[in-house]
Amino acid sequence: MAVSPEGTPCWADAMFGDVEAAKSFYGDVLGWTFGEASSEYGNYTQAYVDGKAVAAVVPPMPGQEGQSAWCLYLASPDAAATAAKVRENGGEVLMEPMQVGEFGTMVLAREPSGAVFGVWQGGTHEGFEASPQQPGAYCWAEVFTREPEKTDTFLSAVFPYRVKELKDDAVDYRMFDVGEDTVLGRMKMGDEFPPEVPSYVNVYFNVADCDEAVEKATKRGGVLRFGPMDSPFGRFAALSDPQGANFSVIDISTTTGEMPQTGDVS
Template identity: 70%
Template sequence: MTVKPEGTPIWADASFPDIEAAKSFYGDVLGWTFGESSPEYGNYTQAFSDGKAVAAVVPPMPGQEAMSQWCLYLATTDVAAAAGRIRDNGGQLLMEPMQVGDFGSMCLASDPGGTVFGVWQPGTHAGFEAPVEQPGAYCWAEIFTRTPEKSDTFFPTVFSFTSQQMEDGQMDFRLYNTTEGTVLGRMKMTDDFPPEVPPFVNVYFNVANCDDAVATATKLGAVLRYGPMDSPFGRFAGLGDPQGAHFSVIDTTTTAGGPPTTTDIS
């Protein structure tokens, strides 16, 4: 098994009050198929693209039915040590480190600004199986926060990221890097986001055609948050699914413009 650098995105899942509706929606929009539910793990259900594991859906835990939300898990080789660094740097543990059968170990946490994320130490479940360029696969993620200075201190310290600030007068955007390359973005939330929207990790899934994916999603009850728009990395759009979970779609084969100018922070 290839060991991923600390902090590399390794898995994503989301809780939905109506699991069958979520499976139908993401099946139509992203072409996902689904495996059997695992009653011993809260009916956790993996999603597949062309037979390769890409994500999972699960019913909410009791008391957490109010909001659907995608959760991105960051890789670690020692979940207990990662949990300790999270605590030591002002984060909050929402779920203490726990073993999940022989699949691996995990914890759930939030950064000092309230952005929720997971940490995963692989066992037999090594995380994403599909390459990022495959339609339906996880492709990219960005931390959306109103307190970027908190995230910019917390994540590089906990996961030993280096950082680059994008030189763009229209938005406050930063890149987090491991020794193997860029793994996450951090976007400052503007007033375009209603105050009741909490900070979140925006997960991108690859699609063959962004406009077609948006048309299908909105026809099925999704809300278009922004886009579709072109970028040097692909044509993308932000959506809220019918149960309220934020996510984005991107066609990485359709690009426009040159790479952005960045400044090394650390």
């Protein structure tokens, strides 16, 4: 698998206070299996679908205990250069470029409205191995932000995105393209989000049956936040896992309605 083009989501992981519980939950809901924990790298444990790497879970490092959350990594050919761009454009570098053995180099950053994301310069670990069409695999992501102008300006300055907006008066939504591929969405947070919920990146995992995944998740202690709802992109639902990490599931094979119109943003 080739290294992803700059700005393309290429990996996702999450810290959990109880890694075994997280493995059990996601194994049931998304059909993941797990490799051996890598003690050399903080017991980092990769998740697989049909033998292909799709994500990872890891216990918190000392001092990093807190709310569990999924982190999306965007591909970069030069993590240090991307970190510099983050700073130059009003973002914050939370973790300086750190080489992870021969696997690659990572950065953790926060965009100006507060959403945390990662940057990954691939080495031997290039990122997702399963295609988005495969149930259990990463499929899509959106930045939920209260300050869309800040987020849009920042993302376009740091990564080589072409920006499109959804032609829909009911929603403030933009999409970011790399080449011919749409790789990321941006949604303005409205009053439906409690004020204490900060801006964040929401990751979607593909499932064969949205309703079945929701049923499994809620039976295991997950919380249904939104949906299930039909859309032209698939039937989807937003959830929180039992340790509080937000994520969404989507059945991309079950679509309803026509694709919305989009227009380039000048």
